[in-house]
Amino acid sequence: MQTLSDRCLVINLIASTLVFYAAARLYVLPQLGVWRDRTILLPILLLHSFRHLGLMFIAPGVTHPGIPVQFAYPAALGDLIAAVLAFAALVAVVRDHPAQRGLLWVFNVEGTLDLLLATVTATVFGAPPYMSAAYWIPAFWVPALLVTHYIVFLVLLGVRRSAG
Numbered sequence: 001m002q003t004l005s006d007r008c009l010v011i012n013l014i015a016s017t018l019v020f021y022a023a024a025r026l027y028v029l030p031q032l033g034v035w036r037d038r039t040i041l042l043p044i045l046l047l048h049s050f051r052h053l054g055l056m057f058i059a060p061g062v063t064h065p066g067i068p069v070q071f072a073y074p075a076a077l078g079d080l081i082a083a084v085l086a087f088a089a090l091v092a093v094v095r096d097h098p099a100q101r102g103l104l105w106v107f108n109v110e111g112t113l114d115l116l117l118a119t120v121t122a123t124v125f126g127a128p129p130y131m132s133a134a135y136w137i138p139a140f141w142v143p144a145l146l147v148t149h150y151i152v153f154l155v156l157l158g159v160r161r162s163a164g
Helices: 004-027 037-058 069-094 100-124 132-156
Strands: none
Touching: 004 100, 004 132, 037 069, 037 100, 037 132, 069 100, 100 132
């Protein structure tokens, strides 16, 4: 049976997701019918452009030796791809480029699937004890990213009312 200390990451992930969702519910979702898509998307795309930080999972000295490569490499590279896609979508949205909608969909689907895959592989391959300084990524960063992906899906689907 797992102890509480073995479940800390899961508890942090769930708790942080609830807090970020509460923030979105209070401040962003009621504005979906008021704010322009660009107003909602630009800060989210800027945030996701920092996902290159997921490379920490493969950076020497950041994680403990022995972090499962089945988790570390897909998580790091998936985050890097999401960061590049987010930045490309950001440029397209800023320039009101015709490709913006397609880029937003590709970014949002890839970014969401990457986070879900990383969460599953971290659990299956027992990565949490090896995360060391990178622990804050799934404990704090991933919940914020998941909630903002949800918001982007709402924008892409044309939700124009208070959502929740």
